[in-house]
Amino acid sequence: MQAATTDRLTPQTSEGLVVGSGKGGSWQVQCAAGLLACRLRGRLKVDSALRLEHLVVGDRVLLRGSLDEPECGVVEEVLPRRNQLARGRPGKLPQVVAANLDQVVVVVSVAEPDFWLHTVDRFLIVAAACDVPAVLVLNKIDLDTAAAVRAQVAAVYGPLGLPVVTASASAGHGLAELAAQLAQRVSVVIGPSGVGKSSLLNGISPGYALRTGEVMGIGKGRHTTTDSRLLPLAGGGWVADTPGVKTIALLAGAVAARELVELFPELDPLAADCRFADCTHRSEPDCRVRAAVGAGVAPSRYESYLRLYSELRGGSGA
Numbered sequence: 089m090q091a092a093t094t095d096r097l098t099p100q101t102s103e104g105l106v107v108g109s110g111k112g113g114s115w116q117v118q119c120a121a122g123l124l125a126c127r128l129r130g131r132l133k134v135d136s137a138l139r140l141e142h143l144v145v146g147d148r149v150l151l152r153g154s155l156d157e158p159e160c161g162v163v164e165e166v167l168p169r170r171n172q173l174a175r176g177r178p179g180k181l182p183q184v185v186a187a188n189l190d191q192v193v194v195v196v197s198v199a200e201p202d203f204w205l206h207t208v209d210r211f212l213i214v215a216a217a218c219d220v221p222a223v224l225v226l227n228k229i230d231l232d233t234a235a236a237v238r239a240q241v242a243a244v245y246g247p248l249g250l251p252v253v254t255a256s257a258s259a260g261h262g263l264a265e266l267a268a269q270l271a272q273r274v275s276v277v278i279g280p281s282g283v284g285k286s287s288l289l290n291g292i293s294p295g296y297a298l299r300t301g302e303v304m305g306i307g308k309g310r311h312t313t314t315d316s317r318l319l320p321l322a323g324g325g326w327v328a329d330t331p332g333v334k335t336i337a338l339l340a341g342a343v344a345a346r347e348l349v350e351l352f353p354e355l356d357p358l359a360a361d362c363r364f365a366d367c368t369h370r371s372e373p374d375c376r377v378r379a380a381v382g383a384g385v386a387p388s389r390y391e392s393y394l395r396l397y398s399e400l401r402g403g404s405g406a
């Protein structure tokens with residue numbers, strides 16, 4: 089077998105967690121020995137080219153250390169992913185954001201930008217499609233609309249058992265609760281731009297020094313995608329911030345319109361009792377899903393189903 093490089097590597101492999109990705113083919117990997125800058129073994133790039141776009145944060149890898157440079161390593165193997173968070177981007181290729189997540193933290197704000205139930209559903213459904221549990225954070229509860237929005241959220245998501253944390257990054261409210269929700273887990277924070285994702289993480293750990301308050305203009309943010317990092321949490325665990333998106337699209341191809349109902353936990357059991365086995369729950373007679381709207385099923389959730397259904401059918405991104 090041909091050696092890929094002339095590197096002198098440690099004989100034993102160790103397992104590591106990819107915590108920083110991207111630049112120039114170098115990844116930051118946390119392993120027992122500390123933080124190592126790693127590159128992929130040449131052969132691995134070829135072997136895995138078809139299965140793996142590239143490493144992402146959260147990937148677990150086997151690596152060997154360099155005997156010459158103690159802070160460098162070579163990734164020998166990428167362990168199978170338990171899950172991966174991927175998002176569709178209107179007009180662009182889908183993006184894998186992170187792998188092996190314990191949860192997705194969906195952040196929205198009660199105002200600035202305006203609160204929409206449908207926005208919450210879009211992010212929740214993306215998490216569900218990736219098979220990752222979600223937590224909802226309702227930020228900016230210092231603003232006037234807080235009471236009304238909290239009541240809406242409680243009415244719609246309370247019955248679904250969705251964990252909800254109410255917070256105000258600027259008033260320092262809810263940060264301990266959010267930290268407890270993140271502790272010991274690997275999480276990614278997603279949500280619309282400007283809702284306070286970075287502010288909340290800075291509130292938990294000022295040392296992160298994440299940039300906040302940036303308004304993303306057209307074309308901006310294009311370069312941020314490669315710059316993803318898992319930040320260490322004080323009590324153990326990791327969290328990644330992500331740049332906000334204007335809207336989030338389900339991956340065309342990853343979810344078939346017919347399977348969409350399975351991602352709505354309150355609709356799925358009803359669908360089994362519709363008159364037609366291939367009921368799409370839009371206009372068919374004796375549809376149990378439609379019959380339950382307003383009587384156990386929140387109208388906003390059903391509307392979200394209809395919107396996402398027609399997007400998946402139409403192949404439109406946004």
Ligand SMILES: Nc1nc2c(ncn2[C@@H]2O[C@H](COP(=O)(O)OP(=O)(O)OP(=O)(O)O)[C@@H](O)[C@H]2O)c(=O)[nH]1
Binds near residue numbers: 330
């Ligand atoms: N009133 C109020 N403003 C907040 C709160 N949290 C954040 N902000 C403000 O909201 C703006 C956006 O905050 P960011 O933390 O940058 O929001 P983000 O979600 O990280 O935005 P992107 O990185 O663009 O996705 C900033 O001006 C913050 O100061 C809050 O709890 N209350």
Ligand SMILES: [Mg+2]
Binds near residue numbers: 286299300329330331
């Ligand atoms: Mg941010």
Ligand SMILES: [Zn+2]
Binds near residue numbers: 363377
């Ligand atoms: Zn039906």
